[in-house]
Amino acid sequence: MNADRWRTATDRWTGDLADYRRMLVNHEVGHLLGRHHPPDPQCPAPGQPAPVMAQQSTELHGCLPNPWPLPEELEAAARHDEPLAPPYER
Numbered sequence: 329m330n331a332d333r334w335r336t337a338t339d340r341w342t343g344d345l346a347d348y349r350r351m352l353v354n355h356e357v358g359h360l361l362g363r364h365h366p367p368d369p370q371c372p373a374p375g376q377p378a379p380v381m382a383q384q385s386t387e388l389h390g391c392l393p394n395p396w397p398l399p400e401e402l403e404a405a406a407r408h409d410e411p412l413a414p415p416y417e418r
């Protein structure tokens with residue numbers, strides 16, 4: 329996340345700015361919860377909503393822009409099967 333993207337989204341994003349901002353926050357919170365980018369292809373089904381942990385700022389790969397976690401992403405996060413992000417180191 330950075331200030332330029334927050335202000336204007338990216339030219340790859342095809343949704344509106346409010347949804348882009350929602351996606352950014354949900355994506356970064358996902359990282360804080362230990363979630364990672366999905367393996368390639370990050371868009372598992374073109375024409376369907378992208379996983380919120382896909383790198384939607386740079387490429388949608390045929391998926392629809394999506395600011396919210398998919399049901400399977402919520403289930404995976406709820407299992408806590410990934411360690412939380414490591415602590416900040418100075």
Ligand SMILES: [Zn+2]
Nearest residue numbers: 355359365383
């Ligand atoms: Zn990311």
